[in-house]
Amino acid sequence: MPRFSVIVPVFKVQGFLRECLDSVLEQSFDDLEVIAVDDCSPDGCGAILDEYAARDPRVKAVHLPENVGLGRARNAGLPHATGDYVLFLDSDDRYTPGLLRAVADRLDATGDPDILVFDHVRTHWWGRAGRSDAADLLEQAGAGTFDIRRSPEYLRLFLVAWNKAYRRDFFLGHGFRYRPGLYEDAPVTYQSMVTAERIACLDRVGVEYRQRRQGAITRTPGRKHFDIFEQYEGLFAFLAERPGLDWARPLLFERALDHMLFAVARPERVLRGDRKEFYRHIRAFYRRHVPPGFTPPPDSRRAEIRLLALAPHHRAHLALGLWRRGSKATRRAASRLRDLVARHAKRSWYRVQLRRPLDPRLAVYSAGHSRAVNGDPRAIHAKAAELAPRVRGVWVVRPDALDRVPPGVECVTTGSWRYYRVMARATHWFNDCNWAGDLVKRPGSVHVQTHRGTPLKHMALDLLDRPGARHGTNVRGMLRRSDRWDVSLVANRHSEEVWQRAYPCHFASLRSGSPRNDVLVSGGAEHGTGRGAQLRERLGIDARETVVLYAPTLRDYRRGRHVWRVGLEALTASLGPGHRLLVRLHPSLARHPERALVLRDLHRRGALTDVTDEPHVEEVLLAADALVTDYSALMFDYAVLDRPIVIHADDWAAFRATRGAYFDITAEPPGHVTRSDEELAKAFTSGSWRDEESARLRAAFRERFCEYDDGRAAERVVRQVLLGEPPEAMTADGDGREDSDGREGGGGRTRQDGVVVRIPKAVDRSARLPQLR
The missing domain is CATH 3.40.50.12580 (CDP-glycerol glycerophosphotransferase, C-terminal domain)
Structure with missing residues (x-):
């Protein structure tokens, strides 16, 4: 029986998964097991888990037949856990070196408490990081144990699953389970904290909590944030079944209101049009569950919580909760407006052209920051002339690079009148770098990023901790331009994983091979x-x-x-x-x-x-x-x-x-x-x-x-992107590499080694790529 069981729910994180697993398996304390739960992930996560399980007996891969969500994926891992303690780790985060040794030592020193809580560092995608707000509480706890009834301030510890080690018999014995939906951490955290008789703390940063640029549900506004009410209703149903925990009701009531008011005040969570309804839900929760004689604590939320009892003042409450963030948002909006007006004055011609419909028979190409006609775009352009002659291909080049354009190749120079007309109307865009930041990504257009080879050295987001390498590079601007990608070409699985991590943007990976290398396959013998x-x-x-x-x-x-x-x-x-x-x-x-x-x-x-x-x-x-x-x-x-x-x-x-x-x-x-x-x-x-x-x-x-370089990369791109042909239109020389997985309108859908890649229809403005979780 191992000391620790680390449960890792996995969904659409193939660019981060290896780093997460390595951070656990390479710990100096190795008496552990990893239960990795593949939540029916559509990318390469399942194969990565099988790879780790095959080479390390401490890893068990559990594959779910359907997607059940983060909370229930954690639940699915629990029956497989055999360790003394259960820990949860999100698959895009990672442990810091030496954490499990420190946890084991503190557990031994405190006589195996029910729960041990440790700290984390919040790492934003641009590199800024800092310890949690509860770092002082962890330090004050010392080396002893406590319970919440005597130390209620510890309910303010970070409300997540992955900063704790739970004694397995305690966790399973009380039947704690994560509920479906968003904010699933809240009920289990509070249930376990008020139930535990002995809690210990470790004043040590144990988890690097990654704040992903895109894909984080807590930073995606929408109706999912109304799940918070069902989660807290479940918590209070739990309390109703346990009269011995009546002392905890006022504490948890205040914590629940604080959480709800925190959510409604953030535009990245609750949409502006939903705020009144969200507030009404908070007030209804208040009326149902307010304990007799409840008095709000003397903190920054006191005035807001008092206003919940006064229906006519909900607007005053919203103004109080949203003013600080609203003023900052207003300043940002004003700045964007000034920039927009300036761009409108400079490029009115471009704006006029943008009102015209897209031309489905127009494709633009660029390579090497518009300094040449070469690379993957050149190979795709040549193959398009052969297979899709009705699609007009126009190269974008700098004025000082006109002498490098081959005879007979149509081109426009950057900044010219023809340039803006062509860029406004083109449906397909091919580039091995990023397009200029002032160009508009129109609905219905398809941007294909070919890249410039397989990456060995760090790129884009991964340069943030390399100040010498990123000197002079605007990573934020780079990623904003990369947001326009629809399709990313990859020559191997290594590239696919790296690009999805280094460029955290919404795009589909097409396992095409490198088009420029087709000639190496066909002409290298x-x-x-x-x-x-x-x-x-x-x-x-x-x-x-x-x-x-x-x-x-x-x-x-x-x-x-x-x-x-x-x-x-x-x-x-x-x-x-x-x-x-x-x-x-x-x-x-x-x-x-x-x-x-x-x-x-x-x-x-x-x-x-x-x-x-x-x-x-x-x-x-x-x-x-x-x-x-x-x-x-x-x-x-x-x-x-x-x-x-x-x-x-x-x-x-x-x-x-x-x-x-x-x-x-x-x-x-x-x-x-x-x-x-x-x-x-x-x-x-x-x-x-x-x-x-x-x-x-x-x-x-x-x-x-060289996994996908079979000499037909350019053809694969042209057929699936420009012509919208399904994969069965190509035969991979009988090697069975590609097989059909259906068709969708004029777009292609390819299943390659278990990964489904959708190529959006160029002329269908409603076509969307798969959304990150």
């Missing part, structure tokens, strides 16, 4: 033909030469100064005759002065070939026989070719500390890892760069990260 061979010929590379591509990435901790991580001349010398070194810098380094001083000079002397300015990286990858890189995302694309890769990680610790990484590339590499110029040279002189171990590592890497 033969070196002597195709676009790679054409590039080699244009660069004057003999067909018999072995081409090694070196592609370093940006160092955030070296801003303002570029430092070469590899001795290029030494590497060229170590390669020897019959080899050619190609160097391609990260786009942000392409115009760096160090490049002009070093790289171009070596290029002129014939020591290497600079391919940084080659417009299409796919051709460079096809031309190379091996890749040397540090932490560039190009490694994931190059792995499609199944050619040798060497990871040069001389500064991995510094890079990971400053930028952050989603996994340790030195522990799970696609080939051999070197950490010095000498080791890198030896890898090539010894031939180990292409030995059996290199092939073994590369195979494991490809299996994980």
Whole structure:
């Protein structure tokens, strides 16, 4: 029998779930079990739970046949718990290191009380955090135990399930169960606290309580917040059945009113049009349950609670409760109005165009912040010209990038009159970055985010705790623009999980593969033909030469100064005759002065070939026989070719500390890892760069990260997004990867490895993507 049973209800949190489970399983105190309850989650959560259960016997995955909600999912885990104590943890939160050891020690010291309460830190999505308001109470409790009758102030501890350890016999013996609906924590918390004979506190932050940017029901206004009344009716029914708890009625009555008044005063919970009705429910609750001789406590709610007995003054109560927040909201609204007026004056032409209907046969494309015509958008545009020729494709480019537009490709320049006309009318939008913030996302339009490869280093929201890496990056603005995404293309499950966490926005993930990599699948078998061979010929590379591509990435901790991580001349010398070194810098380094001083000079002397300015990286990858890189995302694309890769990680610790990484590339590499110029040279002189171990590592890497790259990614996107075809219109070469799960109007619905992805109808303005819980 373990000491702790940790019950984790799971629903639509695949971007956070691994971090949550790891925070429990990696605790220094390991006498525990985890009961993870899959509440019929439609994303990849169920598979993640099965993966953890298969490799760790302490994890039990419970899969519910239908979605029952957070409270009843917790209940479903209770019969499987065998520990002395039961703890609940929400699947988007996490334990702090050492928590369970500290809890175990305090339980031992206090003789196994009925309940132990610990603290939490509230972590907002933008990074600000702070301890709970009850931190002082936890500190004052000391190392002893108490009960609520003698210490009623402890009813003000945070009203949640996950900041407590319940003695299992106590919890089950009293039949505590979570009710369906919102605010389900309240009845169980209060029932258990007033019933417990011995309560202990631990003055320690135990949970990182994540305030998600989107998807949190407590910050989603609507009628669900009326559930609070049914929850508290259940609490008072519980008290009515237990005359011995009559002493607790005034305490819990005051706590219930405080909670209800808190909710009605928040526009992110109760809609303005519902506030009068909500207030009437509060007053009806007051009349039904007010204890004889009840006197409100002398705190900030005293005046509001007294007004509940006076029906004519409900407007005064609302004014009192809402004034503070209302004035702040008014100031924000005024600021937004001023901005709106300014934008209207500047772009009246755009506003006129927005009144015209969307053109279902118009699609816009952009890549590299509108600096080029390449990448995934280019591959989709080319396939659309073949499969959907009636859809007109227009590229958006900056005025200084017009010379990079291929002949015959229609384009508009940013900020021009034609630009605003096209952007107002286009139905389909494809981009590997974000569109400009002043563009309007119209109902019925479909925004497809292709991304720019598989992520290794931290992105977007995950940069908030990396101040050096996010310097100059407006994460708030980035996420506001990302809110417009409808579809996110992914090449593997790793990317799917990362994008959903790093960009907490409402979009559907389409397991399409990377369209720009289609050419790597179809053109990678033969070196002597195709676009790679054409590039080699244009660069004057003999067909018999072995081409090694070196592609370093940006160092955030070296801003303002570029430092070469590899001795290029030494590497060229170590390669020897019959080899050619190609160097391609990260786009942000392409115009760096160090490049002009070093790289171009070596290029002129014939020591290497600079391919940084080659417009299409796919051709460079096809031309190379091996890749040397540090932490560039190009490694994931190059792995499609199944050619040798060497990871040069001389500064991995510094890079990971400053930028952050989603996994340790030195522990799970696609080939051999070197950490010095000498080791890198030896890898090539010894031939180990292409030995059996290199092939073994590369195979494991490809299996994980090239999962959906089958050469038909662009076709998949065009058929399902532009043409609205269902997945059965494509046959995945008989491999059974995709199967039909029905049709909905003109949109597609794809079931891929158990995950349903809906592509909204472009011309149906009522079409919606699945809503986060």
